[in-house]
Amino acid sequence: MTGTQPTPGQAGASAVPTGGVWPQRRGFGVDVGGSGIKGGVVDLDTGALIGERFKLPTPSPATPTLVAQTVAAVVRDFGWTGPLGVTYPGVVVDGVVQTAANVDSSWIGLNARDTIAAELDGQAVTVLNDADAAGLAEVRFGAGRDHHGVVVLLTFGTGIGSALIHDGKLLPNTELGHIDVGGKEAEHRAAASVKERRNWSMEKWSKQVTRVLIAIEDALCPDLIIVGGGISRKADRWVPLLGNRTPVVAATLQNSAGIVGAAMASAADATH
Ligand code: BGC
Numbered sequence: 001m002t003g004t005q006p007t008p009g010q011a012g013a014s015a016v017p018t019g020g021v022w023p024q025r026r027g028f029g030v031d032v033g034g035s036g037i038k039g040g041v042v043d044l045d046t047g048a049l050i051g052e053r054f055k056l057p058t059p060s061p062a063t064p065t066l067v068a069q070t071v072a073a074v075v076r077d078f079g080w081t082g083p084l085g086v087t088y089p090g091v092v093v094d095g096v097v098q099t100a101a102n103v104d105s106s107w108i109g110l111n112a113r114d115t116i117a118a119e120l121d122g123q124a125v126t127v128l129n130d131a132d133a134a135g136l137a138e139v140r141f142g143a144g145r146d147h148h149g150v151v152v153l154l155t156f157g158t159g160i161g162s163a164l165i166h167d168g169k170l171l172p173n174t175e176l177g178h179i180d181v182g183g184k185e186a187e188h189r190a191a192a193s194v195k196e197r198r199n200w201s202m203e204k205w206s207k208q209v210t211r212v213l214i215a216i217e218d219a220l221c222p223d224l225i226i227v228g229g230g231i232s233r234k235a236d237r238w239v240p241l242l243g244n245r246t247p248v249v250a251a252t253l254q255n256s257a258g259i260v261g262a263a264m265a266s267a268a269d270a271t272h
Contacts, residue, residue, distance in 0.1 A: 026050065027263030028084040030071050031130065031255075034058060034102070034158060037067070039074040039084075040256070042263035047141025049256055054078065062104050064115050072119035083124040083270045085262030087133045088112055089161070091173045095127050101178070101187075102158045126266040131155045131228075132172050133261030134251065135163020138226050141260065142252040149223035152176070152216060153251070156229035160187040160212070164220065176216055186212045192231040202234075206241040213244035222246050228257060 030039040038055035042048070054077045059066035071086055088107075091098035095113025100106075112127045135153035138144050144151045148167055155161040160177030163170060177187035188194065190208040213225060225244075227235060228251030235250030242248055251257060 024050070025267070026082075027267045028075065028078070028080045028082060029133070029259035029262030029264075029266070030074055030084060030086045031133070031258030031262060032058070032067060032071065032087050032089070033130075033258070034062075034089075037070045037074055038255075038259065039071075039078065040259045041078060041080065042260050044264065044267050047137060047253070047260050049259065053256070053259065063106055064104075064110050064112065068112075068116045068119045071116050075120060075123075081121060081123060083126070083266045084120075085126045085128065085133065085264070085266035085269075086112070086116055087130040087258045087262050088127050089130045089159070091175060092127050092129055093173065095125075097127075098173075099175075124266065124270060126262070126269045128262065128265045129161070129163075129173055130258055131161025132163045132170055133265060134161070134228055134253075134257035135165050135226075135261065136170055136264050137253055137257040137261035138228065138251050139163075139165045139168060140264065142257065143226045143249045144224060147224050150220065151224045151226060152220060152222040152246075153226040153228060154212075154216075155251075156190070156192040156209075156227065156231050158191060158193045160191050161229075162216075164222075179215060179219075181212050181215045186215070192229055195231075202238045203241060206238045207243075209238070210241075210243045213242060213246070213248070217244055217246045224249065226251050 025044040027042045027044045036055045038053050040053040041050040056070050090100050096111050097107045100108050113125045117125045151165045153163040162174045162176035164174045190212045195205040225246050225248045232250045
């Protein structure tokens with residue numbers, strides 16, 4: 001660790017308190033999205049971003065090498081030299097990408113962790129599913145805060161992402177967006193992109209979302225469902241229309257959830 005990042009600057013860093021005040025524990029997260037790759041320094045105790053986010057356009061085509069170089073450029077913009085977390089919109093097991101439903105297929109089988117680390121200065125990199133990152137952040141600092149039991153977070157965007165969390169512990173890579181709901185994949189039925197493409201009203205779309213939520217609650221009996229993704233900003237226009245059983249609340253961290261959750265995951269890995 002060369003220590004050029006903002007002090008104390010290392011994920012999980014702690015020191016003897018001076019004057020009774022503990023220093024902030026800081027982490028770094030990068031959220032890789034379809035249109036932008038954004039990163040920021042995160043206060044791991046509050047989930048707040050420290051300073052501004054920095055965003056670069058997602059390269060096209062979004063090949064592993066180009067994405068890794070863009071992630072590294074975002075990290076370098078902050079002078080961050082500690083461990084970092086990076087989201088990926090598919091299944092990631094031990095750094096290795098397993099699926100690429102809505103991204104370049106050249107990612108499949110690739111060790112994303114090593115590919116990104118190779119562009120940086122030997123920093124520890126944690127790569128995790130984008131919805132898993134959002135779920136970690138929402139449950140700890142956002143809409144699921146103080147909620148015990150089983151929480152499902154679903155992100156509605158190009159696809160449907162999912163996170164399944166029990167008492168703060170994540171079961172990774174659940175991929176509920178790909179379960180069969182009445183003969184159709186959940187995300188082909190109810191992603192926000194489907195609403196847009198078909199020009200559906202909120203009423204029409206929320207019927208499809210209800211079917212997906214009922215299938216999920218029949219299987220998992222969650223205590224709470226958190227809905228995220230861009231369309232959750234208009235949650236007051238569609239959440240009241242849902243007809244499922246489990247309480248549904250809108251995500252609150254909006255577009256910082258991925259950054260915050262990625263930073264949390266990397267800090268957890270760094271302390272293992
Ligand atoms: C992918 C998930 C991802 C979600 C949101 C789905 O198509 O399979 O892994 O979390 O899209 O990006």
